[in-house]
Amino acid sequence: MEGLNKVFTSELQTYVSELKEVMFQKGYSDCQVQTYNKTWQSILSYASVQPNQEFTEGFRQQFLQDVCAEALEKRDSMYRITRAVNMLSDFTQFHVIFRQYCTPSTDFSEELHDLFSEFLKAEEHRHFSESTMKQLRGRLMRFHDYLYDIGIRDFKSVTGSIINTYILSLARYSTTYVSESLREIRRLLTFGYENGFIDTPLSDFIPHVKNIRQQKIPSTFTDTEIEKILNSVDRSNPIGKRNYAIFLIAARLGIRSSDIRTLTFSNINWDDKLISFCQQKTGHALSLPLPDDVGWAIIDYLKNGRPETNVKNIFVSHMYPYGELHSLGNVIPRQMRTAGINTPANKRTGMHAFRHGLATRMLENDVSLPVISQTLGHADISSTEVYLRISIKQLALCGLEVDL
Structure with missing residues (x-):
């Protein structure tokens, strides 16, 4: 199989011009083209001081880190910028514009x-x-x-x-x-x-590519990073109270963000100090003890931060009309920046890192895999076994003695 073509930054202006022309031919609106062109112009400006650099994945990630790090914290900006970068990368290598979405009305060409x-x-x-x-x-x-x-x-x-x-x-x-x-x-x-x-x-x-389940090592927060994040939250304002309670639930209980967002008042049994719900991902019921610090953080938000709304969810959007909280995607990167925790531009770290951190800490403290699996609500214990890869202590137990 042949490798990819070498493209240098001095050639990018020509590719950008051709890409825009092809987009117009395909029916993209002027507004769409100009939206992506903002990122392409930033790339050209960045490349102007490095004209003999190869336009590699490394160069693109360095551009994102140096120029777009703050914008990437916002979900809408992240999708727009990475989409523009990927479009230019694809076009330089394959002269193809791969569509981002496929709707039911999208049809195949007459010829094919x-x-x-x-x-x-x-x-x-x-x-x-x-x-x-x-x-x-x-x-x-x-x-x-x-x-x-x-x-x-x-x-x-x-x-x-x-x-x-x-x-x-x-x-x-x-x-x-x-x-x-x-x-x-x-x-x-x-x-x-x-x-x-x-x-x-x-x-x-067509080669056979084996899909090894959970091949990637999950992103995780250390105890120190978790404390930095929690301590950096401004709890004097309503959004800070909300985010602090959410972070604490994720860090102490390992609940998925999709389940945190949809928690309702009926999910908490204050008398027995339990939090019970049906997991969106697996459909399985899960009941966990409610730690005191988590309970008090929720109470603080409900009494002093949550806006008046008829929404049944505990955590809501703080933008009028105060509806359901649909995403937590940009909350963690922004808080990490406030806490002084750096992460590569091409590594997306979100709420899941709290969950993975809890699993790792439990493993380090010799908690058995079945108990960890039950705590995290995994439908299959093989989903929990991936954390062996990020537990140095457990990996050490797998080491073999070598005869000298």
């Missing part, structure tokens, strides 16, 4: 429609859920866009080299996404060959 649509009909007989079929369609649409943008109008024109280049375009995605995408493309190409859409068995060019 038959194979994709017939394959999807065949997949429906495997009785996948609606969400699984939606994900499958999105992965196939990405492959379709690549083929169409490089000029393919007939599957019989597809070669092994074209497929290899497409596989390279998946490099920045997770092992899970790559594994599932390649599996479905392999099935698509096999279906196409068996049904006369393709003359050669192109599926032979």
Whole structure:
């Protein structure tokens, strides 16, 4: 398989101009193009002092760290900036614009429609859920866009080299996404060959990528970092009281952010000091003891911080009309900055790091995996075993003596 092309920062102006032209041809609005162009102009300005640098992933991450670190703390800005960077990266390497979203109304091109649509009909007989079929369609649409943008109008024109280049375009995605995408493309190409859409068995060019569950080591906060974050919260204002209680719940109990956001008054039994709820991710019920400091932080928020609203959730948005709290995505990066905790621009650390930190501390204190699994509400103990990778103490127990 051939590698990626070398692109230097001195060439970026030409690529940006071509990219904008192609976007207009594809029907992007002037407003959309100008939104992304703001980031591209920042890249060009950053690159002007390093004209002979290679436009690599390392260069792009350094740009994000040096120029966009503060903007990346805001979820909307993060998506817009990273989308612009990825678009330019894809265009320099593949001359393709991969769409960000695939709606039900998004259809395959007339020339390539038959194979994709017939394959999807065949997949429906495997009785996948609606969400699984939606994900499958999105992965196939990405492959379709690549083929169409490089000029393919007939599957019989597809070669092994074209497929290899497409596989390279998946490099920045997770092992899970790559594994599932390649599996479905392999099935698509096999279906196409068996049904006369393709003359050669192109599926032979698709490698088998094993999706090792929980392959990535999770992000985690140390005890010191947790205390820094908690101590940095300004608890003299309503939002600070809310965030402090949320952080404390995540740090002390390891509850997922999706469950924290949807906690209601009925989930807390103050007499028995219990917090009980049904987990959104697994659908399983979970009941945990409510520590005193967590309870008092919640009470402080309810009495002195929570705005008057009919919303049943404990934690609410502090923007009128004070509805449900839909996301906590940008809260942690901002608080980490306030606490003086630095993290690489390409490493997203969120509420999950509290949860992972709790699991690691329990492991370090010799708490058994079944107990940790029960505390975190894991449906499968294999989900808990990943924390062995970040527990130095437990890893040491796995060491073997070497005969000298």
